[in-house]
Amino acid sequence: MPKRARIRSLFSQMVVCAFLCAGTALPTVAQQKYFSNFPDQADPKAVGAKVAARFVASEHLxxxxxxxxxxxxxxxxTFAxxxxxxxxxxQLQARFEPLTRPPLNELVPDKEHVDYEIFGVVPLQxxxxxxxxVTRQLGLRFxxxxxxxxxxxxxxxxTRFWIDDMYMLTVLQLEAYRATKDAKYLDRAAHEMTAYLRKLQQPNxxxxxxxxxxxxxxxxxxxVAAGMTEMLLTLPASHPxxxxxxxxxxxxxxxxxxxxNADGMWRQLIDKPESWEESSSTGMFTFAMIEGVRHGWLTEETYGPVARRAWIALAGFVDQHGDVTNICVGTNKQNSYDYYLGRPRSTGDFHGQAPVMWAARALLESAQ
Incomplete structure (x- = not known):
């Protein structure tokens, strides 16, 4: 083998070794094909940074x-x-510090309910x-x-068996496990997730x-999609x-x-073609599929194009201010087709801002 070729081969082996020793999977050809070279307006680093900056400037709820x-x-x-x-x-840590003392500590929820307890994710992260x-103990309290x-x-x-809880109940327990490595938190989350799967997943x-x-x-x-994704990112292969x-x-x-949809989006009611395109759900599904392709849970050649098309479409719903548009407002459960189809649409709502950052982060990590 010529000397130059031997050097290139040795360098390639060193790069592979560096990735493997760090526990990082090398990007596959399919990931490089589907999760890179985006149009300028869909560059995940730029889009994620714009939405994150918008969050920093936002007021507390x-x-x-x-x-x-x-x-x-x-x-x-996690994007940062x-x-x-x-x-x-x-900046994100500085946003939290005033909540630990008066008067803004009144904004910290103190109610035993899934929508409130999830606050613990922030101090744990x-x-x-x-x-x-001290911050960790605050998160563990929740x-x-x-x-x-x-x-x-x-x-x-x-537990109330609303599908929203498949994220709300599990992600806090996962964060507690990540922060402590105490298996009780992991087992709680997994037990909850499987119970919801058995009760609420339909044949389709x-x-x-x-x-x-x-x-x-x-x-x-x-x-659901985001909650299962977070679970799979953390659950070891040996977990029952x-x-x-x-x-x-x-x-x-x-x-x-x-x-x-042909343009990459999903709808307010997923299986109803007459329903309007909705950005928060699209962001969550995009995040879930990117991670699935990245970690080998999904077939790259099948789901890579789906995730890419979704991300490019979703990026088109982020305006020049970093606000995501066409977001369904907070929604209770109701046995009414008209109720879901008629929900108001919002711009800049945290429901839609969040998954754009999740998906942007996943894309950037898939290319590393």
Whole structure:
């Protein structure tokens, strides 16, 4: 072998070794094909940075900080970490500090309910970035309170079998596990997820909003997709619940791919062609599929184009201010087709801002 070729070969081996020793998967050809070379307006780093900057400039929700802001905050924190943006991380951490003392500590929720307890995700994520034990303990207080009054079957006392909870209940427990490595948090999340899968997943792979509400609401299913994705990112291969969750995830992704609009978006009611295009659900499904392709849970050549098309379409719903448009407002469950189809649309709502940052981060990590 010529000397120059030997040098190139040795260099390639060193690069592969560096990735493997770091526990990082090399980007595949399909990932490089589908998750790179985006149009300028869909560059994930630029889009994510714009939406994150918009979050930094936003006001807190009132009267207390609840799940939409928490999910956007989590998205901004993890995006900042993925892009090694120390300035953004500092701004996001500085946003939290005033909530630890009067008068803004009144914005910290103190109610045993899934929409409130998820607040603990923010201090837990910050504690993993800073190493601060006081912040970690604050987050764990919320995670432990989710199971303060467990049901006889081991599920959280806050279980209500709305599909939104497949994210709200599980992601806080996952963050507690990530921060402590205490397996009880991981097992709680997995047990909750499998219970919801068995009760709410329909034969086509999608999920009714609740047992008594037979509609495939977009963002509700988005919470499911994102929740299962977060679970699969953390559950070890040896965990007894992983196979069931992975099967439910794949079944859902297959049906979502069949229901994607030609332009890449998904709809307010997923299976209703007359329904309007909705951005928060599209962001959540995009995030879930990117991670699926990236980690080998999904076939690259099948789902790579679906995820790419979705991201490019979604980026078109981010305006020049970093506000996401066409977001379904907060939605209760109701057994009414007209109710879901007639929900108002919002711009800049945290429900839609959050998943754009999740998806942007996943794209950037897939290319590393």
């Amino acid at each position: 009132r009267p207390v900080v609840v799940y939409p802001e928490v999910c956007a905050w989590y998205g901004a924190l 970490e993925a892009t090694h943006n120390a300035a953004l991380l500092q 910050i504690s993993m970035e800073t190493g601060d034990s 995670a432990d309170r989710q199971w303060a009054h467990p049901q006889s079957d081991g599920l959280s006392g806050q 792979g999608l999920f009714y909003h609740a047992e008594d509400v037979p509609f495939f609401w977009g963002r509700g299913n988005g919470w 619940d992983r196979a069931e969750i992975l099967a439910g995830y794949r079944k859902m992704m297959a049906e979502l791919a069949r229901n994607q």
